[in-house]
């Protein structure tokens with residue numbers, strides 16, 4: 001047996017199902033939100049992006065559980081999701097009241113940053129249909145029992161949307177466990193979301209409870225501190241230098257506190273400028289660490305979604321190879337490639353990911 005017992009494809013309709021909010025992303029291209037005259041739109045959402053990557057780059061069968069207000073904006077986001085090949089059958093459509101007083105769809109304005117100017121996100125997402133999901137709204141028995149999925153992914157963005165969404169996560173992960181589905185969770189700390197509902201203290205309370213049901217815990221350097229309260233010894237404030245020993249020590253402590261975590265994975269990003277980052281990742285299984293190759297001086301076009309593409313690559317690697325070293329390499333390579341193109345989701349192919357993993361360069365192909 002490998003790291004865990006993953007259900008076989010013949011018992012399950014899906015390889016992976018995500019639970020999360022999907023917003024309409026407004027991208028001002030090279031410019032700034034405050035002076036934009038036109039925006040390009042995409043769909044995006046931390047948890048969704050993972051299933052999108054698994055579908056589009058890695059060829060797996062995936063679906064999204066979310067909710068939209070039933071208006072033209074919701075239908076546009078649905079259209080993007082359909083284009084990405086993620087199954088839309090579990091989307092809950094909520095009647096629209098004509099002005100968004102009671103329910104709306106999330107809008108996410110994001111500029112990419114360049115050089116000394118960092119990326120900037122401005123979301124407009126209160127009272128969305130997804131944030132209003134509550135216990136009992138989704139038929140998890142049907143999802144995990146009737147259809148079946150080998151893997152379930154959700155995360156700390158969805159859990160932070162409102163007072164009711166953590167309950168939805170707990171309901172989902174408990175049912176997933178009942179049916180033997182592997183569960184991954186990306187902590188994805190978003191201060192703006194927690195601010196109005198109890199701040200970091202509440203984030204820790206919620207995430208600590210959810211953590212007890214998670215098999216694969218994913219986060220970046222800051223998430224384990226913000227969401228679960230683990231400190232990394234010797235980190236500088238700005239995370240200018242990579243403190244690998246500190247992370248390893250912290251991850252060991254995390255795994256002792258949560259013995260249910262079979263895999264803990266974290267991306268390692270040192271921001272030199274918005275455009276140049278050092279990038280890598282580590283994962284830990286059974287007390288052993290596996291580190292991806294270093295992408296030092298990686299040139300970034302759009303960093304948003306890099307962590308999600310890391311997660312989808314990691315999950316693909318864990319599901320298909322069961323080898324943590326390969327899994328972390330798939331994750332880091334897919335994350336790196338995703339940051340070379342605009343939009344939240346990757347435009348990479350499996351062949352490109354594997355070429356990068358093997359140390360391939362950027363010579364023209366024609």
Ligand SMILES: O=C(O)C(=O)C[C@H](O)[C@H](O)CO
Pocket residue numbers: 044045046047049108157190304305306307308344
């Ligand atoms: O930050 C959020 O809440 C989002 O879901 C927006 C982006 O899609 C997400 O940050 C990408 O990881």
